[in-house]
Amino acid sequence: MKNLILAWLVSSAAFTVAFVGWMIYWAMSDGAPVPSGGAILRLSLIALAAALIVQLVYGGLVYLILTRSGLWSIWTIAFAYLLPVFFIDYGIDTQREARGMIAWMVFACLVAGVSWFFARAEVRTETDLL
Structure with missing residues (x-):
């Protein structure tokens, strides 16, 4: 349980740092101070x-x-986090929005990788489906 909570906190912090950095860059590329x-x-x-x-x-x-x-696995986790991005991606009609969606795909992969890395020790035991 400790690893799962750590994965929750660290992946949220990693997303926050990446998102804030991207938003600052995005705003400044439009000429904002x-x-x-x-x-x-x-x-x-x-x-x-x-x-x-x-x-x-x-x-x-x-x-x-x-x-x-x-x-x-890292692949199924990445797919699970990229799936919502692909649904939103359907409405893109400008090049600028496409660049923004690329950033969201990077964010999703970042969160998936961090979650997998920190929570993977939790699932090494066999799980019973019943």
Whole structure:
């Protein structure tokens, strides 16, 4: 259980750092001024809260389903995290939105990799499907 909680926290923190960095770059590429420290802190707290909630709900479901079915691997986890991105990807109609979706795919792979790395010791034992 300790590894699962650590995976939840670390993957949420990794997403937050990557997301905030990307948003600062995205805004500055449009000519926006460098955000203040307070604005970066607020964005970081909001992103961290959202990441913790999503990881608790969606990440928990992914963990439960994949471990119970015996499919816990980096490939199935990456697929599970990329699946929502592909559904959203359907509505892209500009090159700028496509670049944004590439970032979301990177975020999904980052979260999947961190989750797999920290939670993998939890699932080394045999699970009973019944």
